[in-house]
Amino acid sequence: MNVIRQIRFLWKPLLFVASLIPAALVVGDTFQITGTLGANPIEEIQDRFGNWGLRFILITLSVTPLRQMSGWNWLIRFRRMLGLFAFFYVLMHFLTWLFLDQELLLSAIGEDIFERPFITLGFTAFLILIAMAATSTNGMRRRMGKRWQKLHYGIYAAGILGVWHYWWQVKLDASDPAIYAALLTALLGYRLWRRKRKVAAQQERNQHGHRRLEAP
């Protein structure tokens, strides 16, 4: 079995199943098979889905740095699935809020989205992820051309809004959101740093290109 087939028929299915474990645990805990959801099950479900949404955004964002640092180019083959799992968990987080927390009470939903800044932030991040998930097929990527890459830079915004949304809703202790913020800063900072280096190298080449042609 060559590497591409191995990824496609072994590693991707395995990653798919592993990524579903947090959702399976919510179901298992609901029926008290794997554990319990505690005294406030709705909040627990909502928190878990939200947390996993953020984690998958961070995991997705770490694919490119890992690939560039290690040279394991095959990592890119997992990125779309990881991104779609980020969308899946954020969607579940949203649906829990809509059906279980707000009980579809339209007045409360409207008030929450437009008057509670932390929900406005989370909802905006969700809209961005919807657009990305909807255009994640190969066909859409081809059709959209350059605009596709632009739209999919939206993950940076979704990550920032998502962490901000989390930070803003904690009662007092921001140590957990601070961990997410630190990881996100590192992942985005790496990209900025690389971009800067690239621009600098480009300028250097433009100035001395005729003398030093070898790559840095």
Added chain:
Amino acid sequence: MLIRRPADIRPSEITSKEIYLSRRKFMQSAVSAGGTVLAGTAAGAIIPEERRAELTGIEKSEFSTDETVNSYTDITTYNNYYEFGIDKGDPFRNSGDFEARPWSITVSGHADKTGTFNLEDIVKPHVLEERIYRLRCVEAWSMVVPWVGIPLADVIRQFAPQSAAKYVVFRTLNDRERMPGQRSRVLRWPYIEGLRIDEAANPLAILAVGLYGEVLPNQNGAPIRLVVPWKYGFKSIKGIVSIDFAETKPRTSWELAAPHEYGFYANVNPEVDHPRWSQARERRIGSTPAGGLQSIFSAKKQATIKFNGYGEQVAHLYEGLDLRRNF
């Protein structure tokens, strides 16, 4: 979060358990001797030292609600008690080793009888009452809890406060060896709460020493805690070691932590939202014993009632006070 190592050597490392315990017993009897000033009409409320021991001689109260009471598990595994950690399950997990006895309370300030008193001597002159109260957390969830306690007004009267005593200020034990959550600086320790003296004298306010007819569990504030059911839960301070009769309004822990979000009064009020979330509704929590989908779909939200439904007893305390400013 920084994980700090305790700076000091633990007493348990240098003192044997027997000596440690006998020293505590000695301290207890020494305090007892000083506390005789409290001896009055001994109604005889006794709090046994054993955990989960049954309390006797409990009287019913007209203030109790007949709403469905939350399960013992709900009440003892879902707690906000940052002295034992920040997650709701932490107090249950981390308070197992906490020894709530012997216990004494220091009374200070504008009162005739001040000093350090044994818990037993403070409680003894009173009759234990069961008070089944709604508990509304500032986080927009609520429970119904069968407390056992003594009226705060009677306890205050014991110490004969003077006219300069305008506020009653409570403090929680400050001991990070015994309360591991205090190693984190999430709040300033010790936890401080306070009431206006007329609020404290309201018949609804109690000092709870029991739950479900048994000795109060550690995670719920053993051995003695405040319960003021018309206010958000954080006002009901746990593990009380000091009562101060003060002339000026204290700066309470949550006020110090976030003054624009948590006020001194903290009365339950659906008309005044938390800056970041609505207080109009609350989720009456409670897992069903069977679990399953029912546990999710039965936990409906309900409208929050002003003063948590205790307006009849307490609304007069706040007449002429702008509750939007004094939140």
